Amino acid sequence: MPRRTKAEAEATREALLDAAEDVFLEKGVSRTSLEHIARHAGMTRGAVYWHFKNKADLFHAMLDRVKMPLQQIIDDITVECQVTGPLDTLRLATLHAFEMLERPRSCRVHTILMHRCEFISDINPVELQNRLASDCREVVRRCFQQAHDEGLLIDEIAPDAATLMLHSMIGGLVHDWLRAPDSFSLRESGGEAIDSLFYLITRRV
Numbered sequence: 001m002p003r004r005t006k007a008e009a010e011a012t013r014e015a016l017l018d019a020a021e022d023v024f025l026e027k028g029v030s031r032t033s034l035e036h037i038a039r040h041a042g043m044t045r046g047a048v049y050w051h052f053k054n055k056a057d058l059f060h061a062m063l064d065r066v067k068m069p070l071q072q073i074i075d076d077i078t079v080e081c082q083v084t085g086p087l088d089t090l091r092l093a094t095l096h097a098f099e100m101l102e103r104p105r106s107c108r109v110h111t112i113l114m115h116r117c118e119f120i121s122d123i124n125p126v127e128l129q130n131r132l133a134s135d136c137r138e139v140v141r142r143c144f145q146q147a148h149d150e151g152l153l154i155d156e157i158a159p160d161a162a163t164l165m166l167h168s169m170i171g172g173l174v175h176d177w178l179r180a181p182d183s184f185s186l187r188e189s190g191g192e193a194i195d196s197l198f199y200l201i202t203r204r205v
Contacts, residue, residue, distance in 0.1 A: 013051045015041050017062050021108050029059060029117040056122045063113065063128075066106045069097040069174060070136035077139050086143040087152050091198045094170060098186045098194075101174065111178050137167055157201045169197060 019041035023032045034055055038045045052058040067075075076093035084092065100106055117125045144159035144166075153162060173190040177183070184190070 009051075012043070012047060013061075016043065016048055016051060016058070017065060020058055020062050021105070021112070024059075024062070024112045024116055025108055027116075029055075029112065029123060030120045034058070059117075059123050062109060066103075066109045067100065068132055069101050069110070069170070070132040072097040072100055073170075074136055074139050077143060085152070086147040086150070087198060087202055090140060090143050090166065091194060094166070094194050095187065095191050097170075098173075098190050101177075102181075102186050107178070107181055110174075111181075114175065114178050133167070133171075137163055140166060152203055154201055154203050162201055165197065165201075166194075169193060 016037060020032075020037050023036050023040050027036065032055070034048045035045050037058070038048050041047075048058070052061065073090075073093045073096075076096055077089055101110060113125055113129070117123065119126065141159055141163040144153065144162040147153050147162075148159045153159070157165075173186060173193065177186045177190065
């Protein structure tokens with residue numbers, strides 16, 4: 001049997017990850033076996049084990065193909081905060097995260113993580129989400145603190161309160177949208193809600 005090229009091996013790996021997305025979305029992570037994934041991809045279970053140690057390894061590789069919204073916000077803020085100012089950076093980073101989440105693959109993977117995945121063995125979706133949420137809150141709080149120090153926030157809103165408001169709005173919008181993506185546009189309707197929040201908390205000269 002001829003030895004597979006690197007490109008062929010990568011194509012097989014991607015096909016297995018595509019199949020995992022489909023089956024996890026349909027059955028849920030806990031009710032999906034590696035046999036289900038292999039069969040859906042038209043391959044053997046041995047092909048799965050060639051590329052992945054176990055289901056958890058495959059699951060995390062699937063997550064790695066997209067960027068979590070909160071991670072997207074963290075990355076955008078880190079790059080842009082000193083360029084566009086703290087409030088514009090936060091607003092634009094949130095809108096960018098919504099835009100990225102509306103992409104089909106990102107929507108599928110995040111639906112799996114939020115609504116099709118229970119704690120099993122070494123797959124702990126709550127721990128993953130909590131870690132990202134904690135990191136994001138701290139980055140966002142620093143931006144709001146900078147905005148406060150520069151006199152950009154209205155007097156009635158403290159940095160911690162602004163952080164909680166934005167974080168809660170993002171979480172609620174994403175959670176509701178993933179349950180029914182056709183019910184509203186996250187980028188458009190969600191973006192309008194985010195714009196309204198920043199309008200309300202920004203001091204106008």
